[in-house]
Amino acid sequence: MTESAEEVWARIVGAKRQEIGGECPECAGVAPERIVWEDEFWILSYTDGPAEMAASLLLQTREHTRVGQLDDEIASQFGRISNRLTRIIENLPETSYVDVSRYGAHRGHFHVWFFAPFAPGTNTPADLHAIATKLANWGGDARA
Known part of the structure; x- marks a missing residue:
């Protein structure tokens, strides 16, 4: 049985990250094998998203901060990275x-989700290496 868009959304939004020893899970560390791209201030990692997604990525700050607390430089970086990342992903043949999307703000760590459904007629996951290397053209390090 295929889930409706509403059911998929409810499952995504309802997902909870476990606390690690009472710490913010994001500050406690991202599994190194899941990192797609990183720089001094940001980490982009892949997540186990819904089966109908070619890519499910999480962009987060390295430093524990919240939206509204970002200084102007970090906020500006977020805008540039998000715009570039969206363009890169939307130009892949798989997406x-x-x-x-931003949800889970109650956890207190700035993070934003990037979900890309499969292109019609495709069932191939997005090429994380292509995403990483193209994003690294503007700085940071490709890890995928």
Whole structure:
């Protein structure tokens, strides 16, 4: 049975990250094998997203901060990275578009989700190496 869009959304939004020893899970560390791209201030990692997604990525700050607490430089970086990342993903043959979403703010760490459904007629996951290397053209290090 295929889930409706509403059911998929409810499952995504309802997902909880476990606390690690009472710490913010993001500050406690991202599994190194899941990092796609990183720089001094940001980490982009892949997540186990819904089966109908070609890519499920999480962009987060290295430093524990919240939206509204970002200084102007970090906020500006976020805008540039998000715009570039969306363009990169939307130009992959495996994806049709990108949804950018922020939820889970109650956890207190700035992070934003990038979900890209499969392009029509495709069932191939997005090429994480292509995403990483193209994003690294502007700085940072490709890890995938």
